[in-house]
Amino acid sequence: MAADDTTNGFYRTGEPIADAKAPAGAIEERWTTRKFEAKQVNPANKRKKKIIIIGTGLAGGSAGATLGEAGYHVQQFCFQDSPRRAHSIAAQGGINAAKNYRNDGDSVYRLFYETVKGGDFRSRESNVYRLADISRQIIDQCVAQGVPFAREYGGLLDNRSFGGTQVSRTFYARGQTGQQLLLGAYQALMRQVDAGNVELFPRHEMLDLIMEDGRARGVVVRNLIDGEVKHYTADAVVLASGGYGNVYFLSTNAMGSNVTASWRAHRHGALFANPCYTQIHPTCIPVSGDHQSKLTLMSESLRNDGRVWVPKKAGDTRRPYDIPEDERDYYLERIYPSFGNLVPRDIASRAAKNVCDEGRGVGPGGLGVYLDFADAIARLGRDKVEAKYGNLFEMYERITGENPYDTPMRIYPAVHYTMGGLWVDYDLESTIPGLFVIGEANFSDHGANRLGASALMQGLADGYFVLPNTINDYIARNSLPPVAETAVSEAEERVRTRIERLLSIDGDRSVDSFHRELGHIMWEYCGMERTEEGLRKALDLIPALREEFWTRVKVTGKGEELNQQLEKAGRVADFFELAELMVIDALHRAESCGGHFRAESQDEDGEAKRDDDNFGYVAAWEWAGEGAQPVLHKEALNFEYVKPTQRSYK
Amino acid sequence: MKLTLRVWRQSGPQDKGGMVEYKLDDVSPDASFLEMLDVLNEKLIASGEEPVAFDHDCREGICGMCSLVINGTPHGPERATTTCQLHMRKFKDGEVIDVEPWRAKAFPVVKDLVVDRSAFDRMIQAGGYITAPTGTAPEAHSTPVPKPDADRAFEAAECIGCGACVAACPNGSAALFLGAKVTHLGLMPQGQPERWDRVVSMLDTHDEEGFGGCTNTGECTVACPKGIPLDVIGRLNHDYLKATAGGKKR
Ligand SMILES: Cc1cc2nc3c(=O)[nH]c(=O)nc-3n(C[C@H](O)[C@H](O)[C@H](O)COP(=O)(O)OP(=O)(O)OC[C@H]3O[C@@H](n4cnc5c(N)ncnc54)[C@H](O)[C@@H]3O)c2cc1C
Ligand code: FES
Numbered sequence: 001m002a003a004d005d006t007t008n009g010f011y012r013t014g015e016p017i018a019d020a021k022a023p024a025g026a027i028e029e030r031w032t033t034r035k036f037e038a039k040q041v042n043p044a045n046k047r048k049k050k051i052i053i054i055g056t057g058l059a060g061g062s063a064g065a066t067l068g069e070a071g072y073h074v075q076q077f078c079f080q081d082s083p084r085r086a087h088s089i090a091a092q093g094g095i096n097a098a099k100n101y102r103n104d105g106d107s108v109y110r111l112f113y114e115t116v117k118g119g120d121f122r123s124r125e126s127n128v129y130r131l132a133d134i135s136r137q138i139i140d141q142c143v144a145q146g147v148p149f150a151r152e153y154g155g156l157l158d159n160r161s162f163g164g165t166q167v168s169r170t171f172y173a174r175g176q177t178g179q180q181l182l183l184g185a186y187q188a189l190m191r192q193v194d195a196g197n198v199e200l201f202p203r204h205e206m207l208d209l210i211m212e213d214g215r216a217r218g219v220v221v222r223n224l225i226d227g228e229v230k231h232y233t234a235d236a237v238v239l240a241s242g243g244y245g246n247v248y249f250l251s252t253n254a255m256g257s258n259v260t261a262s263w264r265a266h267r268h269g270a271l272f273a274n275p276c277y278t279q280i281h282p283t284c285i286p287v288s289g290d291h292q293s294k295l296t297l298m299s300e301s302l303r304n305d306g307r308v309w310v311p312k313k314a315g316d317t318r319r320p321y322d323i324p325e326d327e328r329d330y331y332l333e334r335i336y337p338s339f340g341n342l343v344p345r346d347i348a349s350r351a352a353k354n355v356c357d358e359g360r361g362v363g364p365g366g367l368g369v370y371l372d373f374a375d376a377i378a379r380l381g382r383d384k385v386e387a388k389y390g391n392l393f394e395m396y397e398r399i400t401g402e403n404p405y406d407t408p409m410r411i412y413p414a415v416h417y418t419m420g421g422l423w424v425d426y427d428l429e430s431t432i433p434g435l436f437v438i439g440e441a442n443f444s445d446h447g448a449n450r451l452g453a454s455a456l457m458q459g460l461a462d463g464y465f466v467l468p469n470t471i472n473d474y475i476a477r478n479s480l481p482p483v484a485e486t487a488v489s490e491a492e493e494r495v496r497t498r499i500e501r502l503l504s505i506d507g508d509r510s511v512d513s514f515h516r517e518l519g520h521i522m523w524e525y526c527g528m529e530r531t532e533e534g535l536r537k538a539l540d541l542i543p544a545l546r547e548e549f550w551t552r553v554k555v556t557g558k559g560e561e562l563n564q565q566l567e568k569a570g571r572v573a574d575f576f577e578l579a580e581l582m583v584i585d586a587l588h589r590a591e592s593c594g595g596h597f598r599a600e601s602q603d604e605d606g607e608a609k610r611d612d613d614n615f616g617y618v619a620a621w622e623w624a625g626e627g628a629q630p631v632l633h634k635e636a637l638n639f640e641y642v643k644p645t646q647r648s649y650k
Numbered sequence: 651m652k653l654t655l656r657v658w659r660q661s662g663p664q665d666k667g668g669m670v671e672y673k674l675d676d677v678s679p680d681a682s683f684l685e686m687l688d689v690l691n692e693k694l695i696a697s698g699e700e701p702v703a704f705d706h707d708c709r710e711g712i713c714g715m716c717s718l719v720i721n722g723t724p725h726g727p728e729r730a731t732t733t734c735q736l737h738m739r740k741f742k743d744g745e746v747i748d749v750e751p752w753r754a755k756a757f758p759v760v761k762d763l764v765v766d767r768s769a770f771d772r773m774i775q776a777g778g779y780i781t782a783p784t785g786t787a788p789e790a791h792s793t794p795v796p797k798p799d800a801d802r803a804f805e806a807a808e809c810i811g812c813g814a815c816v817a818a819c820p821n822g823s824a825a826l827f828l829g830a831k832v833t834h835l836g837l838m839p840q841g842q843p844e845r846w847d848r849v850v851s852m853l854d855t856h857d858e859e860g861f862g863g864c865t866n867t868g869e870c871t872v873a874c875p876k877g878i879p880l881d882v883i884g885r886l887n888h889d890y891l892k893a894t895a896g897g898k899k900r
Contacts, residue, residue, distance in 0.1 A: 080707055081766070090713065140788065141782065141787045143790040155794025187779035296709075401680075465784070508696075
């Protein structure tokens with residue numbers, strides 16, 4: 001399929017995206033230039049300006065705290081009972097920053113370089129440079145908030161290394177870095193709530209966007225406790241609503257993570273970029289049975305000391321310690337001698353899949369590889385290993401019932417993070433004026449593959465430092481009249497109609513059963529390895545299942561009460577539409593890129609083959625209406641500093 | 651596994667509520683407690699009944715959203731384990747299991763097993779933070795933190811705010827939760843300037859929210875899924891006394 005095929009029947013090609021609004025000039029200067037050119041809002045006026053933020057994770061929490069502090073009137077929403085429970089809390093491994101505290105040659109430029117390369121040249125240089133630069137300030141900010149990062153005996157901050165890099169630049173708080181960073185942001189946010197600058201709405205779910213004159217002017221939410229549908233208007237709306245990995249049903253995401261906020265905005269004209277870019281994480285606990293509701297990540301920092309292997313012989317069912325050294329295949333060390341167990345996630349994931357496909361996988365169903373700490377325990381002693389990874393080992397034991405000090409862990413790749421998301425420009429503004437998107441919900445910084453410890457960095461960079469600088473400009477440049485009643489009532493009406501529709505189907509299949517089936521299709525045909533044939537098959541299966549959903553789903557209870565089935569049903573309904581777009585995106589991208597191995601595009605060694613000439617762009621999709629073909633807009637990616645090369649970790 | 655569940659059902663805050671019995675006969679020992687409830691709910695939906703409402707999100711033992719008093723114990727029988735990380739292999743085939751919501755005056759029931767824990771947020775709002783406006787922070791290495799302090803602060807900071815301590819306490823006190831925050835921030839050099847105001851306003855809010863007083867029964871630390879040690883309460887009391895003796899009571 002040619003890259004610009006417009007008549008394939010799945011999509012149409014529209015105008016390219018001409019400008020992502022990054023200033024010209026040397027990359028080191030662009031952010032300074034942008035900040036200088038931005039118009040400011042008079043501090044006395046900020047109080048009269050209202051900003052709505054959806055989400056209280058690292059991105060939303062840090063943004064709310066900072067905008068509240070700046071004097072704006074912020075209204076902030078999340079679906080959990082407290083902002084502190086946002087999915088960010090679960091991040092284990094760490095956060096990168098180019099502090100060069102190890103004196104190992106790290107620099108802003110190196111972090112920038114590695115992030116662009118690690119993303120397989122599908123992210124924007126300007127954004128990534130800014131991210132690498134801000135990374136240093138993030139650590140300062142979090143330390144000042146009292147985040148208890150790991151320290152050395154001298155009292156200075158400790159670091160470790162993480163998959164895909166050879167310098168030690170990852171800051172961490174044992175295996176709970178996300179928790180500690182989120183609590184820092186949450187506490188800062190709570191301070192603003194107390195000061196009256198932020199109004200908090202926990203257990204509220206955004207179900208639609210209020211649009212007027214083509215601008216985002218507010219949201220319609222459902223109070224999850226009593227089911228009341230309400231609206232809130234503002235000068236600007238910020239989505240910090242996280243990723244959509246749960247489209248696969250099984251993933252490492254929290255159960256409530258969903259795409260609804262982004263999807264509703266997409267249907268109003270916000271482009272959705274690179275939807276098929278899903279990160280598959282190599283070190284998760286394998287699936288144990290049909291009852292399973294989610295997958296648990298084992299931090300990739302484990303690969304610093306753990307060695308990955310499988311038996312050399314297919315179908316070897318001996319217990320791990322009955323298999324002698326010379327009958328083991330430490331395949332990452334063998335194939336990628338210079339990075340070994342620390343290869344990036346996409347490489348490690350696919351290598352695991354390959355050995356399992358050869359019949360050498362271990363554990364039930366043969367879908368697992370060993371992550372072995374025997375050498376580390378012999379070398380460092382059990383105590384040291386326990387100090388470093390103790391809580392992860394405990395978690396593993398709880399879930400599997402096996403003790404990883406005595407027997408190697410079993411791991412397998414799982415859906416973890418979505419690099420796609422709403423398209424934003426350099427200011428983090430979507431194609432809907434007044435709608436800003438930050439954190440995992442946007443697409444901009446990671447390309448086709450996210451390196452470890454960079455999502456936390458991006459969420460906090462966006463929330464603490466980037467958005468608070470760019471949103472001023474929008475507010476200062478636009479005089480926004482009060483929102484007309486019709487715009488509000490139309491939006492509310494859409495939400496009510498949809499809720500009633502879901503409740504009135506009264507079919508015979510549960511929401512979860514549909515979600516599971518959709519997830520299965522997505523994993524099978526739009527997962528780690530994709531083929532044109534499989535993707536086309538998915539495009540038959542998904543619409544059929546969606547139709548069945550809208551005729552057979554059973555949503556119990558009423559709208560005017562706490563109704564968890566209704567919440568799920570709305571989310572799964574949006575997942576169906578997103579899933580189809582993901583598959584179309586994957587189908588049109590006939591190259592292997594990042595974690596997305598397109599079987600038709602590989603080299604002689606079976607390594608992924610990228611096709612920069614035909615696909616060196618961001619695919620940003622426009623919603624064209626229900627049942628209509630989506631429209632593809634391409635944003636060309638220019639690499640002035642990091643010249644695209646084939647990645648090699650050998 | 652075959653199980654008999656007795657689950658607290660309560661349609662809303664005004665409803666009286668009561669235990670309802672359900673039988674399950676095909677529970678996998680590898681399932682988590684919440685996955686077992688998922689199975690129950692699928693069964694209820696299939697038979698046209700309303701599924702049981704319960705809180706959960708991460709299912710990894712870190713968000714603090716899951717709750718449940720299982721056989722009289724918050725988060726169930728296994729030490730230092732949240733309900734979402736509790737697996738059915740810890741129960742016996744044929745067992746009868748009682749499932750109830752957190753019980754505490756300051757945590758009103760919303761529906762079935764879901765309670766309102768927003769009082770925790772309000773205690774944090776009262777001072778559970780360090781005032782560090784964005785962009786004003788000094789270079790991170792300009793303030794070293796002795797490793798033992800950093801480690802102890804980290805241990806206290808591990809609190810997930812689930813509320814099991816309150817549910818376990820005969821007085822419905824949130825002293826462990828408060829003590830954890832006061833200890834975390836009070837051990838860091840960055841937390842010193844606001845240390846005394848923090849403890850006073852947080853404790854005052856604690857009392858206003860309807861949490862009971864601490865009488866050192868220690869049930870909280872036993873129930874805590876993160877093993878927050880009882881000595882954080884000692885530190886809380888110490889700081890409070892010192893602050894109020896210094897005239898900080900508002
Ligand atoms: C197990 C695990 C480990 C990880 N480890 C690391 C790591 O070590 N390093 C790293 O850099 N990254 C890591 N990540 C990735 C990283 O944690 C996430 O990408 C990041 O935290 C996302 O933050 P966020 O603020 O964008 O979104 P989230 O934290 O997902 O927050 C989303 C928020 O939006 C709200 N929301 C969503 N939809 C709605 C709606 N419709 N209405 C109202 N509210 C809504 C939610 O309530 C929530 O508050 C990990 C992820 C997982 C799952
Ligand atoms: S669901 Fe998050 S701690 Fe249990």
